[in-house]
Amino acid sequence: MEISGSKALVTGAASGIGRAISLKMSEAGARLFLTDINASGLEQTRRMITDRGGEVLVSLPLDIGDFSGVKGLADTIHSRFGPLDILVNVAGIAIFSQVEDMLHADWEKIVRVNLWGPIHGIECFVPEMIRSRRPGHVVSIASTAGIIALPWQAAYSGTKHALVGISESLRFDLKKHGIGVTVVCPGAVNTGLVQTAQVQADRQAVERLRRLFLKLAMQPEKVAGLTIDAIRKNRFLVLTSADIMVLYFLKRALPPLYRLFMQLLTKFMDRSLRPAGTA
Numbered sequence: 001m002e003i004s005g006s007k008a009l010v011t012g013a014a015s016g017i018g019r020a021i022s023l024k025m026s027e028a029g030a031r032l033f034l035t036d037i038n039a040s041g042l043e044q045t046r047r048m049i050t051d052r053g054g055e056v057l058v059s060l061p062l063d064i065g066d067f068s069g070v071k072g073l074a075d076t077i078h079s080r081f082g083p084l085d086i087l088v089n090v091a092g093i094a095i096f097s098q099v100e101d102m103l104h105a106d107w108e109k110i111v112r113v114n115l116w117g118p119i120h121g122i123e124c125f126v127p128e129m130i131r132s133r134r135p136g137h138v139v140s141i142a143s144t145a146g147i148i149a150l151p152w153q154a155a156y157s158g159t160k161h162a163l164v165g166i167s168e169s170l171r172f173d174l175k176k177h178g179i180g181v182t183v184v185c186p187g188a189v190n191t192g193l194v195q196t197a198q199v200q201a202d203r204q205a206v207e208r209l210r211r212l213f214l215k216l217a218m219q220p221e222k223v224a225g226l227t228i229d230a231i232r233k234n235r236f237l238v239l240t241s242a243d244i245m246v247l248y249f250l251k252r253a254l255p256p257l258y259r260l261f262m263q264l265l266t267k268f269m270d271r272s273l274r275p276a277g278t279a
Contacts, residue, residue, distance in 0.1 A: 004029030012091030014041030015189030020224035026054030064117035072122035083128040089118040114159035151266040188217040
């Protein structure tokens with residue numbers, strides 16, 4: 001799909017992958033609508049784009065888990081600018097925990113943002129994209145946890161697996177309308193989520209793993225570049241690094257080896273992240 005001249009909405013645009021995608025979309029000539037719950041970070045992204053000569057048509061802080069807020073943004077955009085050409089669902093949160101340490105509020109919080117957020121975007125914007133009878137594209141940033149059920153991530157992985165499933169169904173439902181679908185499953189990425197992720201475990205152990213994670217993490221600009229390329233080439237599944245590709249291959253082609261690796265990884269996580277409240 002041609003990005004230059006398109007109208008694109010990016011959620012989670014205040015930082016990390018959302019900001020990087022917004023900047024690259026602008027460089028490619030897209031006219032942007034931006035949103036994030038972080039108002040100050042969102043304003044910084046808007047200024048970065050406009051200072052480089054890009055065009056931000058609307059920049060509005062909101063919680064994507066709030067349907068009325070997303071619906072209000074959609075009504076504003078449709079009345080003033082018409083249907084979107086590209087929808088990019090990025091905003092998300094992370095909660096990592098053993099299931100016995102999860103509160104009901106934790107489950108509700110992560111589902112509200114990671115699952116209902118993208119659903120709200122799809123519900124509020126895609127029908128108008130269909131009615132426009134123009135080529136379009138829907139992108140959702142999932143995670144490695146959307147294709148591989150990693151330990152300590154039951155809630156997070158559940159939302160990301162659901163997002164991959166929604167995207168795969170939409171891939172076929174929207175093809176007849178000329179609308180492509182991409183789901184991006186990044187591995188380790190150096191974003192603000194590394195610091196804001198809620199990990200219910202020993203604090204010092206968490207900090208050690210965070211430092212290890214950052215040593216392995218790629219920059220969000222790489223994920224953004226792969227996403228832009230996928231939009232242009234109508235590529236469905238984007239895996240961002242070789243290690244994820246290998247693990248995904250093992251899951252599909254060599255299940256016994258995959259199960260052994262996951263059992264070892266689970267033991268490593270259990271040893272590294274002592275249960276919350278223990279010495």
